[in-house]
Amino acid sequence: MEQTNSETSLTNTAKPSFWQRMMAIREMGLLLIIIGLMIVLSLASPHFLTASNITTTLIGLATDGIIVVGMTIALVSGGFDLSVGSVLALSGVTAGALYIGDMNIWLATILGLAISVGCGMVNGYFIGKIGINPMITTLSMMNIARGAAYVLTQGSPLSLAQTPKAFTNLGGGTVLGIPVIVLIFIVIAVIGDYMMRHSAFIRQVFYVGSNSKAASLSGINVSKVKFLVFIIVAVLSGIAGILTLSRFNVATPSAGLGTEMRVMSAAIIGGASLSGGEGTVFGAVLGVILLALVNDGLVLLDVSVYWQDLISGIILLAAVTLDYINHTRRRTA
Amino acid sequence: MSGNETLLNVRDIVKRFPGTVALSGVSLEIFKGEIHALVGENGAGKSTLMNIIGGVLQPDEGEIFWNGQKAQFADTRHAQEAGIGFVHQELSLCPDVSVAENIFMGRMPVKAGGMIDYDELYKRSSEILKMLDSNISPRKQLRELNVGEQQIVEIAKALSLNCKLLILDEPTSSLTENEVEILFRLLRSLKSQGISVLYISHRLQEIFDLCDRVTVLRDGHYIMTRLVSEVTENDLIVSMVGRNIDAMYPDKSEERGELILKISDLSRADDFKDVEFELYKGEILGFAGLIGAGRSEMARAICGIDPKDSGEIYVHAQKLNISEYGDAIQNGIGYMTEDRKEQGLFLNLEVKKNISAAKLSNIANGIFIDDDREKRLAERFVTSLNIKVSSIEQPVESLSGGNQQKVMLGKWLAIEPKILIMDEPTRGIDVGAKAEIHALMRQLAEQGVGIILISSDMPEIIGMSDRVIVMHEGCISGELSGSNITEENIMTLASGVCQTK
Known part of the structure; x- marks a missing residue:
């Protein structure tokens, strides 16, 4: 096949221009939509571009933004986690209940996080080691963790009194005018995005999600990878739970209801695929931002809150349809 | 061939896809009651041509004559109604319903009120299966059948439409030798009933065993049509590749190096028993045997992919202690799987x-x-x-x-790798790439890698292996080397008896 050797050349002769390189980034389309939406909203409402509106919106999306990092990893592995909202509630409630029972708040926080690790281990064990599908396993955990949160609180929210300032600062404080909770979200998202691109472990997650059989026949311990993935998701949900507790100073058993679907939608809007092997944290975070902006916009424009779900649903459907069309075009080209 | 009456005449077909011309002026004539082979490397245009005949794609230029009449197959349904049955390489059957329901999928005989007429369905299914000399029960669930039987159901499905031309795309790629025999017998019987077959396969030997004429395509061009009896395998390869492949198989090695792998007493219930062999540096050791002889299972156990019941593995005279496959890889032992996509x-x-x-x-x-x-x-x-x-x-x-x-x-x-196990390393790839991979394997061996080659492709085993170990029902039934490596000796051992220790 000497005559076709020229095809083997690996370096592109012409260097792509800045714009070509920018447009090759998958998330670019989403970013442009978000910028466009921001322009429209700032024209439509004088309240949009105010510091208080932006801060409130960012605080509102911080916990979703933290959890979406984990959800994206789970989607890349070929699974997903429906129990994130319940684990959020359980870790917050556990920490809150222990604090009310006179435990040191930091120790209570650690135990709250430990509970979330436990939930993740159970998910990971059933999915990774036994091989039960993620849908059933995490649906069960969703009910188990939520149930446990209700049992612990007897169904009613527990108010925390006289919590140390250092703790309430996590959810309510600011550094240089930026809310701490938002800073925590940004740090986790940046680390998550870097890990997604460069960590050797996450690379194994990509292999498992792309083709788990080929992964195990390439010497990758698939069940261990899945086990760890679900622990990561649960820990991030637990962190979100502690931050929610700190922000409201109330341990609410119904906290985080509906988080799982919102976060999964965001990750998928951001380019993650339900069939595994694809997804970026950057895209997923943009997905969270888009959904939050839509809600914010509806509130500012005085549209009834009942429209929120309807519009989020349409966005999700549009995003996956576009992605599907792109994919089939790429495959038949 | 009943008097060389033309059934299908495809003339000067051109088909363009964005960026490429898949077919440029390809013609093909199929007689009634002949088995016509279509060969070419991947990308030669075989599937495009088949898809045009089957109504999946429309040609940009050119004409199709069916039974002497100009025809246009706007979609698969049109082609089916005209009498063209298309059996794709990947079977398209539903595993959870009965054989009969698969055969008449989409065209169930119905009674009043839209209810399925099961009596009629089973009756007609039995008739078709009988025509194929098959004793598969139409009431059986499809998933209970083996791949060969499923293929027969797929053919029955095509025939249920009063098919006059049956297109088969790589039908033997997942069949055992025995199943291939059954399929060939069936195709010959269809031929005697006046049905034409368009047969696509990478396995050239099959074309000589089965087909009457052969058409060669290369890079979207028509190259030639010949009577199979008038061409040699080498003629076909040359016209498919467009140049001489001087050596399908590189020269074998003269000497072998030190011992690198020693397997003793390797057993696992039902799969393999008392397997013992040695592998030397720089050697290609072939493993021959029928499908199901336990070769892949044994190889996977050596690497630690699957468990073993007993047995020891020594690498460089050191006992190998591994708990998972990843450890074997770190030790330089790799297993290249047979199925690249899955x-x-x-x-x-x-x-x-x-x-x-x-x-x-x-x-x-x-x-x-x-x-x-x-x-x-x-x-x-x-x-x-x-x-x-x-x-x-x-x-x-x-x-x-x-x-x-x-x-x-x-x-x-x-x-x-120090030791590389290659399971069917050239299955389903074209002749040119196959020769390249063979050359690479020999190069690797010369660099000192010990290679275990598992293959069901007899010429490959014979052409590549310095030594051949033959397995039969999970045990080693013999070892051949040098001039003793012949098809006959391998077949005798493959169907033979286990060596007693």
Whole structure:
């Protein structure tokens, strides 16, 4: 096949221009939509571009933004986690209940996080080691963790009194005018995005999600990878739970209801695929931002809150349809 | 052939796809009651031509005459109604319903009120299966059948439409030798009933066993049509590849190096028993046997992919103690799987990520992957294996079969193997790529790798192996070397009896 050797050349002769390189980034389309939406909203409402509106919106999306990092990893592995909202509630409630029972708040926080690790281990064990599908396993955990949160609180929210300032600062404080909770979200998202691109472990997650059989026949311990993935998701949900507790100073058993679907939608809007092997944290975070902006916009424009779900649903459907069309075009080209 | 009456005449077909011309002026004539082979390398245009005949695609130029009449098959339904049955390589059957329901899928006989007429359904299904000399029960669930029987159901489905031309795309790729025999008998019987068959296969031997005439395509061009009895295998290869492949198989090695692998008493209930053999540095050791003889199972147990009941493995006279497959890879033992799409490759991921997959420690600094090292590793193998890619960032699914196979080989070479087990390393790839892979295997052996070759392709086993071990029902039934490596000796041992210890 000497005559076709020229095809083997690996370096592109012409260097792509800045714009070509920018447009090759998958998330670019989403970013442009978000910028466009921001322009429209700032024209439509004088309240949009105010510091208080932006801060409130960012605080509102911080916990979703933290959890979406984990959800994206789970989607890349070929699974997903429906129990994130319940684990959020359980870790917050556990920490809150222990604090009310006179435990040191930091120790209570650690135990709250430990509970979330436990939930993740159970998910990971059933999915990774036994091989039960993620849908059933995490649906069960969703009910188990939520149930446990209700049992612990007897169904009613527990108010925390006289919590140390250092703790309430996590959810309510600011550094240089930026809310701490938002800073925590940004740090986790940046680390998550870097890990997604460069960590050797996450690379194994990509292999498992792309083709788990080929992964195990390439010497990758698939069940261990899945086990760890679900622990990561649960820990991030637990962190979100502690931050929610700190922000409201109330341990609410119904906290985080509906988080799982919102976060999964965001990750998928951001380019993650339900069939595994694809997804970026950057895209997923943009997905969270888009959904939050839509809600914010509806509130500012005085549209009834009942429209929120309807519009989020349409966005999700549009995003996956576009992605599907792109994919089939790429495959038949 | 009943008087060479023309059934289908395809003339000067041109088909363009964005960026390429898939067919440029291809003609094909099929007689009534003949078995006509269509051969060519991957990308020669075989599937495009089949899809045009089957109504899946429309030609840009050219004419189709069916039974002497000008015809146009706007879609598959049109082609089916005219009498063209198309059996794709991947079977399209529903495993959870009965054989009869599969045969009449979409065209169930119905009674008043739209209820399925089961009596009629089973009656008609039995008639068709009888025509195929098959004793498959139409009431059986499809998933209870083996692959060969499922293929027969697929053919029955095509025939249920009063089919006059049956197109078969690589029908034997997943059949055992026995099943192939049954299929061939069936096709010959269809031929005697006046049905024509268009037969596509990479296995040239099958064409000589089965077909009357053969048409060769290359790079979208029509090359020739000949009576099979008038051509040799080499003629076909030359016209398919467009040049002489001077050696399908490279020269064998003269000497062998030191002992690198010794297996003793390896057993697992029901799969293999008392397997004992040695592998030397620089040697290609062939494993022959019928499908189901336990060769792959044994190989997987050696690597620690699957468990073993008993037995010891020595690498360089050191006993190998591994708990999982990853450890074997770190020790330089790799198993290249037979099925590249299902078990070998990460189709949606880039070429570079596929090549680095089996040994991330090659490209990682601690817990992070070093992009530059990954790129260099991939480029090294793309160059040395002559993999045709536009970029190492290209997803593997967009490559041809032969290039995909080479990416998979690159993945295993990247672990710097001492021992490489290759299971059906050239299945389903075209002649040119096959010769390249054979040359690479010999090169590897010369560099000191011990290679275990598991193959059901008899010429490959004979052409490549320095020694051949034959397995039969899980045990080693004999070993051949030098001039004793012949098809006859291998077949005798493959169907023979186990050696007693």
